[in-house]
Amino acid sequence: MTFYMPVKVYDEKNCVLNHAGEIASFGTKALLVTGRSSAKKSGALDDVQNALSRFETSYCLFDEIEENPSVETIWKAYEYAKKEDVDFVIGIGGGSPLDASKAIAFLLDRKDASKEDLYNADLPADALPVIAIPTTCGTGSEVTGVSVLTVHEKKTKVSIPHKIFPKIALVDGKYLKSAPKSMIVSTAIDALAHMIESFESNKADDYSKAAVLEGLKIWGRSKDTLLNGLNEECFGDMMRASTFAGIAIAQTGTSIPHALSYILTYEDKIPHGMACGYFLKGYLQNADPSDRKQILDAAGFQSMEEFSAYMDQIFLDMHVKEETLQRAYEVVSQNKARLKGCRFFVDEEVLKKMVF
Ligand SMILES: [Fe+2]
Structure with a gap:
């Protein structure tokens, strides 16, 4: 039997603020990856911004992850984050932003990345550190290495072959309060x-x-x-x-x-x-x-x-x-x-x- 679960899980009320120092310690500038609304409405985005500010760690925000994110959106986020020179990624939201953050972190760790790299199984699964903060109670993506993207040419969703586990999952039930x-x-x-x-x-x-x-x-x-x-x-x-x-x-x-x-x-x-x-x-x-x-x-x-x-x-x-x-x-x-x-x-x- 083999059991591999390399994610450190903090499951407690206010865990993002409680562990602000550890979150900030992953780099000098973070890319925050979210969808359009749940990260903001739930208060999770605010908590992350406060946590990073407390330790004077800078960040930039990509908030355009759609439901079932496409390779095109991942590429757009990657190009934006590359210009911003980030060195770690924080995904906040449901399965879509969390899965997206893994794929973006994978591209950001490569020199001369291309879209094709996402599905090239021969490449090593190295990636910038990912921190995952769920705001829904179904995906489990915060503790898996899986990233499922929509590939429009194939008209379907396909997992990338690279297993990219977050370094930390911050699990806090309070982020469900504002959800429908x-x-x-x-x-x-x-x-x-x-x-x-x-x-x-x-x-x-x-x-x-x-x-x-x-x-x-x-x-x-x-x-x-x-x-x-x-x-x-x-x-x-x-x-x-x-x-x-x-x-x-x-x-x-x-x-x-x-x-x-x-x-x-x-x-x-x-x-x-x-x-x-x-x-x-x-x-x-x-x-x-x-x-x-x-x-x-x-x-x-x-x-x-x-x-x-x-x-x-x-x-x-x-x-x-x-x-x-x-x-x-x-x-x-x-x-x-x-x-x-x-x-x-x-x-x-x-x-x-x-x-x-
Ligand atoms: Fe599912």
Whole structure:
């Protein structure tokens, strides 16, 4: 077994300000990478700017990372940051800014970088130091080496082959307070999908499963707030569960629900977490009974029926078109490696039961 998780995690209230000196110690000038709004609204950007100013470390801001960032946007940020002569990168936001910050840090560490370098697997994965601050509770990108970008020529999203782990992850539930409830629910369901899929991956081992079971316990104690109303405690729990889920998928990757979800997001614009979560019932129903019991027990569900009723409530207002499901089924049923990636047997018939 191999367990590689080289990220130092600070998970506490006000961790950005508490560890300002350490953040500032990574260089002389930081590139702050954000999307348009959540880094600002959540207060995370303010905290980072205050932390850096306190230690007289300068910074510049690139706040144009879009949802599912494209190679073109990464290149624009790289050209800007190169001129600014930065020597470390701080990603603040959801999965998109965090993934983007890794790719930008990779380009910035190269002399004469080109766009093609991003997908050149022969190059070493050296990068400027990255610090990651999540403001959503689903990505787990703060503890993974993964950076997924949109490649317009291929009309799809592709992970870059280089594993770029942040040096530090700063995990603070307070950054969820200003987020819309629908976003918190969707990203919390994404984290749940990461944990269940990781547990049922045939790459799962005792280390990754320990992260899943602890993460499910934390997720489970706040799960009812997703239905009944969010509170202070749930922000911290959901953020922490998402980080545990990230630690698990950094070891195992995701599985069939994620593979099925991409069509739902691409064609019907269903948010990523909801698109993955839609298939969790069918996925878990077909898992080995003893695995299923461990997952349900850890998350505080008495039975599969209770889990199904919970998920039905989460998905009360969501409808997926029959033809989209059919397309998702067709794409994944042809991907034999995906079907074989589970700890339990999946053929086209079993997949059908998960989808329809
Ligand atoms: Fe996900």
